[in-house]
Amino acid sequence: MSEDTTYTIPIGPLHPAIHEPITLKLQVSGEEIVGVDVICSQVHRGIEWIGMNRNHPIQSIYLAERVCGICNICHPLCMVQAVEKAAEIEVPERADYIRTIMAELERIHSHLLWAGVAAHEIGFDTVFHYTWALRENVMDLIEYLTGNRVTKAIMMIGGVRRDITDEGAKKIREGMKFYLSNFRKIEEIFLHDPTIKMRTRDVGILTKKDALELCAVGPVARSSGVPKDVRQDFPYAAYGDYGVKAILPDQYNGEIHGDVFDRIIVRLLEVKQSVNIINWALENMPSGPIISEKNLVRLKLRLKKAEGEGVGRAEAPRGEDIHYVRLQANREPFLSWKIRAPTYNNVLPWIPMLLGQQIADVPIVAASTDPCMSCLNRVTVVDTDKKKEFQITKEYMHDLSVKKTRRLIRNGR
Amino acid sequence: MVMEVVLKNLFKKPMTIKFPYESIETAPRYRGKHEFYIDRCISCAICQRVCPNQAIRMVPSKNKEKYPKLYPEIDLGKCCWCGLCEEFCPKDAIKLTQDYFLSTFDPNTVILPPDREKDKSLK
Ligand code: SF4
Ligand code: SF4
Numbered sequence: 001m002s003e004d005t006t007y008t009i010p011i012g013p014l015h016p017a018i019h020e021p022i023t024l025k026l027q028v029s030g031e032e033i034v035g036v037d038v039i040c041s042q043v044h045r046g047i048e049w050i051g052m053n054r055n056h057p058i059q060s061i062y063l064a065e066r067v068c069g070i071c072n073i074c075h076p077l078c079m080v081q082a083v084e085k086a087a088e089i090e091v092p093e094r095a096d097y098i099r100t101i102m103a104e105l106e107r108i109h110s111h112l113l114w115a116g117v118a119a120h121e122i123g124f125d126t127v128f129h130y131t132w133a134l135r136e137n138v139m140d141l142i143e144y145l146t147g148n149r150v151t152k153a154i155m156m157i158g159g160v161r162r163d164i165t166d167e168g169a170k171k172i173r174e175g176m177k178f179y180l181s182n183f184r185k186i187e188e189i190f191l192h193d194p195t196i197k198m199r200t201r202d203v204g205i206l207t208k209k210d211a212l213e214l215c216a217v218g219p220v221a222r223s224s225g226v227p228k229d230v231r232q233d234f235p236y237a238a239y240g241d242y243g244v245k246a247i248l249p250d251q252y253n254g255e256i257h258g259d260v261f262d263r264i265i266v267r268l269l270e271v272k273q274s275v276n277i278i279n280w281a282l283e284n285m286p287s288g289p290i291i292s293e294k295n296l297v298r299l300k301l302r303l304k305k306a307e308g309e310g311v312g313r314a315e316a317p318r319g320e321d322i323h324y325v326r327l328q329a330n331r332e333p334f335l336s337w338k339i340r341a342p343t344y345n346n347v348l349p350w351i352p353m354l355l356g357q358q359i360a361d362v363p364i365v366a367a368s369t370d371p372c373m374s375c376l377n378r379v380t381v382v383d384t385d386k387k388k389e390f391q392i393t394k395e396y397m398h399d400l401s402v403k404k405t406r407r408l409i410r411n412g413r
Numbered sequence: 414m415v416m417e418v419v420l421k422n423l424f425k426k427p428m429t430i431k432f433p434y435e436s437i438e439t440a441p442r443y444r445g446k447h448e449f450y451i452d453r454c455i456s457c458a459i460c461q462r463v464c465p466n467q468a469i470r471m472v473p474s475k476n477k478e479k480y481p482k483l484y485p486e487i488d489l490g491k492c493c494w495c496g497l498c499e500e501f502c503p504k505d506a507i508k509l510t511q512d513y514f515l516s517t518f519d520p521n522t523v524i525l526p527p528d529r530e531k532d533k534s535l536k
Contacts, residue, residue, distance in 0.1 A: 059465035062495045133428065140440075147442030153495045161500070162442065296501050297459065 006034060011362070022347065024366075031358045036351045040344075048337045056332040057083050057157060057303050057325075058296070064323070065151050067339060070113065073099075073106040074316035075323070075339070076155035081236060082325035083157050085310030087303055090292045093238075095159035097285040100238040101172070102145070102154060103314070104274040104281075108179065109138045110317035111267040111274075114367075115190060118264065121363045122199045123402030127189055134182060141175045144168065158299060159291030169282050176275045183272055190264050191252075198408040200260035204353040204365035207258055214348045218319020219270065220369050223249050223262035230315035242280055247273060260368040304332055318342040318369075343369075360404040439511050444494045446512040447487050451527055454506040456482035460498035468492040474528040484527030489515060 006029045013021035027035030047067060051060040064079040065072045077099055084091060112135040119127035139149050145168055146152035154160050164172070190196055206216065211224035221228050229246035231239040247269045249255070249262040256262065293299040309326040319342030326336035346369040353365050430437065439445070451474065461469040468491035471483035485498070485507070498507045517523060 055465060058463065058497070062465045062493060062497070066493075143440045143443070145442070147440060147444050147496070148494065151493065151495075153444070161496075296463075297503075300463075 005029065009359070024350070024362075026354070026359070026362070028359060031360075033354050033357050033359065033362075036354045038347055038350060040347060048339060051337040052334050054333060056300065057327070057334065058300060060334065060337070061155050061157070062151075062153065064339075065153065065155075067341065069150060070110050071106065071316045071318065071321065071341075072151055073102050073155070074314045074321050075341075077103060077237070078312040078314040078316075078321045078323040079325065079337075079339075080155050080157050081312030081314070082310040082323045083303070083312075083327070085312070086308040086325050086327045087157075087306035087310075088308070089158045089302075092159055092289045092292055093286045094163075094288045095290045095292075096237045097281050098160045098164055098290060099155075100242075101164065101278050101281050102142075102152070102160075103237065104278045105138055105142055105145075105172075107274045107317045108271050109135055109142065111271050112138070114267060114317075115186070115264070118260075118364060118367055119190075119196070121367050121398075121401060122196065123398075123405045124196070130189070131186070134179075134186070137175055137178055141171060144171055156291055156296075157303065158293050159289070161291070163290050164282075164285070169285075172278060172282060176279050179271065179275050183268075183275075186271075187268060190268060195405060195409055196264070197261060199364060199405055200264060200368075202257060202259050202261075203361055204260045204357060204368055205258050206349050206353050208256075210349065210352045211258070214352075215345050216319075216349045217342050217345045218316070219263055219266045220319065220346050220349060222246055223256075223266040224258035225250070225256040228320075230313050230320050234313055236312075236314060238281055239277075241284070242277055244273070244277070260364055263368045303327070305329055309336075316342050319346060358404070360400040363398070363401050433514070439513065443511050443513070444496045444499075444509040446489065446510055446515060447492075447498070447525060448508045448510050449485065449487070449525070449527060449529070450506045450508070451480060451484060453504045454484055454527075455504055456484060457503065458483070458485075459501050459503065460485050460507060463497045463501045464492075465495060465497065466491045466493050469498060472527065475526075476528055480528065486527055487525045488523065489525065490520075490523045 006027045009026040009028055011024040011026065013023050023039040025035075025037040025039070026033050047063055051063055055063060061076045061080060064075045067075045083089070112131050116128045116131035116135070119125070119131065142152065143149045145164060146154045146162060154162055206220065206224045208225045210216075211221045211226050216224065216226070217228070225248060227246040227248055229244060230236070231244040232246050235244070247266050249257070249265045252265045252269060293302065306327045307329040309324070312323040312325070314321050321342055322338075322340040324336065324338040324340075325334055328335040349369065350366060353369075354362065357365060456471070458471050461471050468488045469485045470488070472486045473482075474480040474484050487498075494509070496509055499505075499509050
C-alpha cells in the first residue's frame with residue numbers, strides 16, 4: 001500500500017453519539033482522520049407540520065416536549081415563550097421562578113447523563129454507573145414535582161401547571177444539598193483522574209475562531225472560550241434577576257484548550273451553577289398565581305383570536321434553542337412554527353474537531369458535543385484499492401476505544 | 414482500601430428490586446391509567462377536542478336508557494399521559510390514577526369504554 005492511501009469510513013445513518021440518524025464520512029490515512037463530511041437530515045418526523053396543520057397551540061406544547069427526550073423542558077419553554085410573545089399573554093412571576101427551577105433541574109440531569117455516557121465511551125463503566133446512580137436523585141425529584149420522570153407536562157401558555165409546595169421545596173433543598181456534598185467526588189473522578197485526562201486532554205480541539213465561525217452554541221462554544229449563554233445574554237424566566245455568568249473553562253484552571261476535557265469542566269461547573277441557581281430561586285420565589293389564565297377553555301379561545309409572531313429563546317443543556325411561532329386569527333394551528341435545536345449548530349464543529357484525530361477518538365469527540373449516545377450500528381469500511389468491503393460494528397469501535405484507554409494507562413501514549 | 418469497598422458492596426442491599434413482585438411507590442402527582450366517572454360527565458366533548466393525540470373518541474354507552482348521550486372512550490395506546498383531559502374537564506369526570514400496570518397481552522383491553530367496571534384495586 002502506498003503512503004497516501006486513504007480510506008473512507010461512512011458512519012451512520014445511525015451514529016454513535018445521537019439517537020437521531022446522521023451520516024459521517026471519514027477519510028482516514030492509517031489511523032489518522034484526514035477528511036470529514038457530515039450529512040444531516042436523515043430523519044423527518046413532521047413535528048412542525050403537525051403543529052401547523054392538526055394541533056392547536058396548547059396541544060403543540062406536548063408535541064414540543066417530544067422534540068427531544070432529554071431537553072423536554074426547554075423545548076416547550078421556548079415554544080410557550082414564543083406563543084406568549086405572539087399573543088401578548090402575561091406570565092406571573094412565580095411561574096417564571098418555577099420554570100427556572102425546572103429548567104435547571106433538567107440541566108443537572110442532562111449533564112450528569114452526558115458525563116456518564118462520556119465515561120462509558122472511553123471504557124470507564126464504573127464511572128458511568130456511578131454518575132447515573134447520582135442522576136437518579138434528580139430524576140426522583142423531577143418525578144415528585146411534575147408527576148413524570150421524562151415527559152413532564154408542566155408547561156402551559158401563560159404559566160405552569162403545577163406549583164411547588166412547601167413539601168416540594170424541602171425536597172428540592174435536600175436534593176441540592178446532596179449534589180453539593182457529592183460534587184467534590186464527581187470533580188475528583190472526572191477532573192483529577194489521569195486516565196480521563198489522557199483520553200480527553202487536547203483531543204477534539206475546537207478553536208475559538210472555529211467556534212465563532214461555525215456558530216457553535218452551549219457548552220461546546222463556552223469550552224472554546226466563547227462566553228455565550230442565552231441566560232446571560234438575553235435573560236428569560238427568572239434568570240434576569242439572578243444574573244447568570246457564562247462558565248468558561250479558565251474559571252477552573254486558568255487555561256482554555258477547547259478540547260474534550262474542557263467540555264467536561266464546563267459541564268461539571270454548570271451542574272454546580274445550576275444547584276446555586278435553584279437554591280437562589282427557592283429563596284426568592286414570590287408567592288402568587290402560577291398561571292395568568294386559569295380557565296383553559298378561555299385561554300384556548302384567546303389563542304384562537306390572537307394574531308402575531310413571536311420568537312422564544314432558551315438555553316438548553318446543549319446550547320441555544322430557538323422557536324419561531326406565527327399565529328393567525330381564526331386559525332387554530334400555528335400559521336408557522338420553526339424549531340432550531342442546539343445540536344444543529346454543534347454538528348458542523350465536528351469537522352475541525354475530528355481532523356487529525358484517530359478513529360478510536362471518534363466516539364468520545366462526537367459524544368463531547370451531545371449527550372445522547374446510542375446506536376452506531378454499522379460502519380462499512382470500503383477499501384477502494386482492493387474493492388473489498390467489511391463492517392465495523394459498534395462493539396468493535398467501542399473495543400478500539402477501550403483498548404486505547406488501556407494502552408494509554410500502560411505506556412502513556 | 415479496595416478490600417474495604419468490596420466488603421461494603423458485598424453486604425449492601427441491591428439497588429434493584431424484584432419487579433413485578435415489588436414495585437416502587439409512584440409520586441403523588443403521577444399520571445397513570447384514567448378513571449372515568451360517567452355520572453358526572455355532561456358529554457361536552459371538551460376532552461376529546463383537547464387531547465393532543467386524538468386518543469379520545471365520543472361513543473354511546475351500553476346502558477342507553479340511563480346514559481343516552483355520547484361519552485369519552487380512551488385509547489391508552491395513543492395516550493401520551495399529558496393530563497390535559499383531566500385538566501380541561503369542567504366536571505372533573507376524568508381522573509388520572511396512580512395505576513401504571515398497563516402492559517397487556519390483549520389489545521382490546523387497551524381501549525377503555527366509558528361504562529367500564531370501576532377498578533377495585535385502586536386506592
Ligand atoms: S392524558 Fe392527554 S393524551 Fe391521554 S387521553 Fe388525556 S388528553 Fe389525551
Ligand atoms: S369527561 Fe369531562 S370534558 Fe369529557 S365530555 Fe365528559 S364532562 Fe366533557
